[in-house]
Amino acid sequence: MLRTDDLHVFVLTAELGSLSAAARRLELSPAVASAALKRLEASLGCRLLVRSTRSLRLTGEGEQYLPHARAALQSLLAGQQLLAGGKATISGPLQLSAPSDFGRNVLLPWLDEFQLQHPLLSVRLLLADRNADLFRQPVDIALRYGQPEDSSLVALPVAAANRRVLCASPAYLALHGEPHSLDELGEHNCLRFMLTGRVHERWVFHDGRRELQQQVSGDRVSDDADVVRRWALAGQGVVYKSWLDVAQDVQAGRLVVLMPQLQGEMAPLNLICAHRAHLGETLRLLREHLVTRCQTLLERAPFRNDTGR
Structure with missing residues (x-):
């Protein structure tokens, strides 16, 4: 048998x-x-x-x-x-990978709430900015910005309307002034992120009619997105980050959004899994939980009336 x-x-x-x-x-x-x-x-x-x-x-x-x-x-x-009759009782381990900045500063309290709602669930959280290999690493699902490169993976939208925003701390702006154009931005110390050995130093925007690009430079680069955000909070330069990563900092006045007339590039957040049915009800409930919380942050975004170019 x-x-x-x-x-x-x-x-x-x-x-x-x-x-x-x-x-x-x-x-x-x-x-x-x-x-x-x-x-x-x-x-x-x-x-x-x-x-x-x-x-x-x-x-x-x-x-x-x-x-x-x-x-x-x-x-x-x-x-x-x-x-189960729709009782949504879930248990066992949830093995989740998430980006370093979003995971540490945004996701952690949301997962605490989720576990309070589902006390039989145990969470194993891996934080890394490199994409997790869902077939070889001990991870069931991954939260990632952008679409997966592997077409065999399933991407479930969590915050499809999310974008990057340009921001800096009040302390930095008091010392160096606020850039009002991309040309002026090129004169500022820009804090850059590096992924898989490539430095993200060509920042893309949209003015409502066309795409605009600006090559930026600065004295700091890191492959940890949380480090880049911390540099910005410490007044070390200008940063170009996902709104979800910095929304709470902006709301608290720790960071200021710059040039809001320009739309930053899209940064959709997705739940990535190898097979849609792997976690079943756990995946469905987690996604609903994250969508609701992300939507609360997106409602306060400077691009909330955007049509999604």
Whole structure:
């Protein structure tokens, strides 16, 4: 007789390409995970995976069986949700990746609220500005700005209307003055962010008719977005950040939005997952929670009447 936990081990091992990684994700010992695979193969009477000390691959039978195993697990999950009668009781680990700045300064209290509403849920939060590999890292879903480069991933919108804004602290503006044009911006110390080795130093805006670009420079660059924001708060220069990252700083007067007549580039926030049904009700409820809180911040954005160019 087939066991659903054995199916979980097989499907996750195939997706991660590693039995040990699947075991860690499921909080099993490697021996227990290996026994689950052997038990499933014995029940089916065929070999599903070819394993060695350095590699793992699906057999022909494994490739044929994998979509059926996924469908079976998804069907069982749908049945559990149906029997729950819409009570939205969720439990177990939520393994989430998020950008450093948004995660530390915006997301943390929102997750606290979410766990108070769902006390059986445990959260594992990974903060990094590099995109998490949802197939190889211990992450179920990721919050990311922009669309995923991998077309096989599913992107669920959380804040599609979000944009970048140009801002600086009152202390910096008192010393250096406020730029009123992109030409003047080029004369200011601009705090830049670096991702995958590339410095984001060409800042893009829109004046309602056309796209405008400005090459910027400055004495500080970091691959941690939270560091860049902290430099701005300390009065070290001008920063070009997602509105969601700095909305609370602007509302508290710690930062001032500059040149609001120009629209910053789009910075949509999405929940990224490998398969829509992986977390089921947990993913749905988390997304609703985040959409509501992001919308509260977006209602106060300087571009709130924007049509979304």
